[in-house]
Amino acid sequence: MIKKALGLAILSSVAVSGVAEARDQIRVVGSSTVFPFATAVAERFGKTTSFKSPVVESTGSGGGLKLFCSGIGDKHPDITNASRRIKKSEVKKCASNGITGIVEVKIGYDGIVIANSRKAAVMKLSLKDVFLALAKNVPAGEGKTRTNPYKTWKEVNASLPAAKIEVLGPPPTSGTRDAFVELAMEGGCKKIGWVKALKKKDKKAYKTLCHTIREDGAFIEAGENDNLIVQKLEANPKAFGIFGFSFLDQNADKVQGSVIKGQAPTFENIADGKYPVSRPLFFYVKKAHVGKVSGIKEFLAEFTSEKAWGPEGYLSEKGLIPMPDAERMDWHKKVNGLANLAM
Numbered sequence: 001m002i003k004k005a006l007g008l009a010i011l012s013s014v015a016v017s018g019v020a021e022a023r024d025q026i027r028v029v030g031s032s033t034v035f036p037f038a039t040a041v042a043e044r045f046g047k048t049t050s051f052k053s054p055v056v057e058s059t060g061s062g063g064g065l066k067l068f069c070s071g072i073g074d075k076h077p078d079i080t081n082a083s084r085r086i087k088k089s090e091v092k093k094c095a096s097n098g099i100t101g102i103v104e105v106k107i108g109y110d111g112i113v114i115a116n117s118r119k120a121a122v123m124k125l126s127l128k129d130v131f132l133a134l135a136k137n138v139p140a141g142e143g144k145t146r147t148n149p150y151k152t153w154k155e156v157n158a159s160l161p162a163a164k165i166e167v168l169g170p171p172p173t174s175g176t177r178d179a180f181v182e183l184a185m186e187g188g189c190k191k192i193g194w195v196k197a198l199k200k201k202d203k204k205a206y207k208t209l210c211h212t213i214r215e216d217g218a219f220i221e222a223g224e225n226d227n228l229i230v231q232k233l234e235a236n237p238k239a240f241g242i243f244g245f246s247f248l249d250q251n252a253d254k255v256q257g258s259v260i261k262g263q264a265p266t267f268e269n270i271a272d273g274k275y276p277v278s279r280p281l282f283f284y285v286k287k288a289h290v291g292k293v294s295g296i297k298e299f300l301a302e303f304t305s306e307k308a309w310g311p312e313g314y315l316s317e318k319g320l321i322p323m324p325d326a327e328r329m330d331w332h333k334k335v336n337g338l339a340n341l342a343m
Helices: 002-017 035-048 061-068 088-096 127-134 175-189 193-201 203-211 226-235 245-250 267-271 296-303 325-336
Strands: 027-030 079-082 102-117 137-139 145-147 167-169 219-221 240-244 255-257 278-286
Touching: 027 035, 027 061, 035 079, 035 245, 035 296, 061 079, 061 088, 061 175, 061 278, 102 175, 102 226, 102 245, 102 267, 102 296, 102 325, 127 175, 167 226, 175 203, 175 240, 175 278, 193 203, 226 240, 226 245, 226 255, 240 245, 245 255, 245 267, 278 296, 296 325
Parallel strands: 027 079, 167 219, 167 240
Antiparallel strands: 079 278, 102 240, 102 255, 102 278, 137 145
16 A cells, blocks of 8 residues: 555656657747747857757647647647737636746737739729728628628729739638737728728627638638748739748748738838738746756747847848837846746
8 A cells, every 4th residue: 555655656656757758859839930040049058058949840820739738748739839919818827737827928010911923014902902902801881791602802892903812821720820810901901991890780790701711712721831922923923822921021922912002011111000901929837847948048038139139130031020128128028037927
């Protein structure tokens, strides 16, 4: 009996102290948009410190947070990248699996572009054009809607070309999809008077109308691989693709961003807040793994250093739009002090 009790005590001790202890390499999952930035920091971290380079996987923001919130321990990731802020429902999911200590890290800003091949003309769009081209249902008179009938851009707006609406974009698990729907689709949807008023009367109906993307082939889910979208745009100059500014920046010789609301998706326009479809980028750290997996605090210090995320840092060279100085200082202090996430 004593031996059995002692055995259980030893097993219990192993279970507690074994929180991610078997790994000497940080594991990062999440957003395809944040992926190139996290990869750049991971590579630099591996070369300039005694720690191994973290393993970074692109799973999409939603997929990454699902993996992150699934538990504590060696089998679960330490960090997840996100091109949108974590949702309250995800925080609750984390808590239900014992993850109550989360460090939020805002790393900078990014723009979402609607790009096409450089072989074609630059498209000039309003947010209303974007909504009418891609929504599942569109307004049809005061208080009425109909299934989206538009097949060409010219049907949406007479000033646009008579080209077939064909847009490659991210799946529902992507933070880019979430942000695009909120900033671009809803941004155009509420330009219609009675729809804007609907938000106060029936928020659920308003959100369904403004946030639901058409499923008739005009919008094509292209997975989490933004590089694949770039390749498809090269092959089909009539198509458009939705992805983060960093991928436009890295492939500027192949693709170009559409002008939206009179503003081109440039580094300067996104930094100044002029480009209307831009959003903050984040990653989240499991506090229970700090001190258990080698190098997490040091990785945070590298990511939040001026040489990385500053205006002259190596991440800006990859397309990250830095936060203003005061905002960076504030986040640097919170992150390196391992401050708990506050919703």
